[in-house]
Amino acid sequence: MFRKAKNIDVAFRQMRLVAIIAILGSVFFGIWMAYLSYQQREKSDGRIFLLSNQHIYEATSTDQDGQDVLEIEAGSHVESFHRYFFTLNPNAKYIEKTINSALDLADRSAKQQYDILREKNYFDGIVSGNVTQTIAFDSIYVDLSKKPFHFRCIARQDITRPSTEVVRLLITEGYLRRIGRSKENPHGFLIERWKILENKDISIKKRL
Structure with a gap:
């Protein structure tokens, strides 16, 4: 037991x-x-993904406050604004949507430019004339040495009308001020004192 x-x-x-x-x-x-x-x-x-010109850039936490990331974001903001403002199709609702997206990224200086174009019936002409307008960027320069950041954008507008194709030189400038990020403004910048310095035809050719 x-x-x-x-x-x-x-x-x-x-x-x-x-x-x-x-x-x-x-x-x-x-x-x-x-x-x-x-x-x-x-x-x-420590990973940040930035979208610029339909490309995704990855930055590490050590780069977050660095000049490279700041420059990418600032340039992408300028590019997004101009793409919204100057990409037009002969559809009133489309124009309203893209212009509103552009105005979310800028102060009243952009609204003033929009009002000038609207008073000249520019957007009505896009719709009634079946005109399409796109933009291609040659360069976007942002000076990060002093706040607010000054920028200059040099681009080309391609305007297609039923009978002609027009290439137009576009040069603008303005300033970037840091603000809070939002869904409508993911880069957290506001364009201020925006001006169109030059906007002239550089070539006109008939469509076949």
């Missing part, structure tokens, strides 16, 4: 040892997984 009791005691101790080992193993596994999760979160927190 004593031997049987001793065997039961040994078996109980072995089961307890196995249980303790299993518990410790679970604890250490949990700690290890938490550490790996923390490391992964730290890595992902």
Whole structure:
């Protein structure tokens, strides 16, 4: 009887040892997984993705406040504004939508330019004349040495009418001020004192 009791005691101790080992193993596994999760979160927190000209750029946390990332974001903001403002199709709702998107990125100086064009019936002419207008960028220069950041944009407008194709030189300038980011303004800049310096035809040819 004593031997049987001793065997039961040994078996109980072995089961307890196995249980303790299993518990410790679970604890250490949990700690290890938490550490790996923390490391992964730290890595992902240091990654920033920027969209510019339909391309995605990745920046690390060490670059976040650097000139390179700031320049990319500033240039992308200028590009987005001009693309919205000057990409037009012969559809009144489309024009209204893209112009509103442009005006979300700028101060009243852009609204003033829009009002001037509207008073000249420019947008009505786009619709009634079945005109399409696109923009291609030659260069966007942003001076980051002083706030607000001065920029100059040099681009080409391609205007297609039923009978002609026009290429127009476009040069604008303005200033960029930092503001909070939003869905409508993902780069967190506001264009101020925007001016059209030059907008002239450089070639006109008849369509075949």
